[in-house]
Amino acid sequence: MEENKPTTRAQLKTYFETGKHPTQNQFSDLIDSLRHKEDVLNKKEMLIFANNLATIDSAFIYYFANSVGDLEIQVAVTSPDEEDQLITLRDSTKVGVVRQYLLGSAPYTIKIKKISEGNLGETEYYSFGYQLSESYYIRRLFGNNLNTIPDGFDFGELKNGRLPIEITKMDNNARINIVNTSIKFINRTEVPIQYRAYSQYWGNEHGDKDTVTDHYDAWDFLYIAYNADLQAITQNIQCDLYDADTNTLVASGYLYAGQSQENWWGGQVDKVRNVRIECNYGSK
Secondary structure: OOOOOOOOHHHHHHOOOOOOOOOHHHHHHHHHHOOOOOOOOOHHHHHHHHHHHHOOOOOEEEEEEEOOOOOEEEEEEEEOOEEEEEEEEEOOOOOOOEEEEOOOOOOOEEEEEEEEOOOOOOOEEEEEEEEEEOOEEEEEEEEOOEOOOOOOOEOOOOOOOEEEEEEEEEEOOOOOOEEOOEEEEEEOOOOOEEEEEEEOOEEOOOEOOOEEOOEEHHHOEEEEEEEEEOOOOOOOEEEEEEEOOOOEEEEEEEEOOOOEEEEEEEEEEEOOOEEEEEEEEOOO
16 A cells, blocks of 8 residues: 655655646645645644644743733733734633743843723722742732823843733722832842832832832732842841831841842831831841
């Protein structure tokens, strides 16, 4: 029995090299080599395709948008060697998690290009969270009176080759407003230290500059965490958290020599409008 082998690309090309029209058999070979848009993959082909997808070693965004209605968020991904890639995040309740691979190569700049809000009740908001690090999410509420994720919002540096995003809709049963707390950061050590402030439905990326929060009056408290590498250091570091309005010490966080962490605990402040953080060497 003659073995049914597909005609190779190289063979197909030779059909047109003589300057003559291909024979009927050659033309049939050419047609058989093409896949029509209405062709349906058989089970074996689908499994091969799925296995190939599972082994793709490329950066990607994956998101879950649960019961967000008509909300659409257009994200622009910029890389050094490709044109901007536009990805639209929309309700995925029926399909679950959606994965979108990123074209080009790192470093990637990922920004929100446009948000088209759906229908929200008077006290409803969208919760938007994304994870740049294995250890924490950055979150925001937006919608109605909260314009906290403007067009051009920058996600920050993509560190792990993947960007998980969660979008949900919540009803607080009351209007939510923004409150601001100023944070002054003083590092008197030679060790690079970053801090981040976070609260319910709100959080920032690590940084070492003075900041002003835009968290929410329904949850008017802030947690503080530190990111530092002390593996080559022989002294502990103590970071004191103050209510700057009263110059009252609220909490102390301890960064231990010989260790490295992204989330050293730094303490909590409640309903404080001005905060000061001072980091100094402690005992050996």
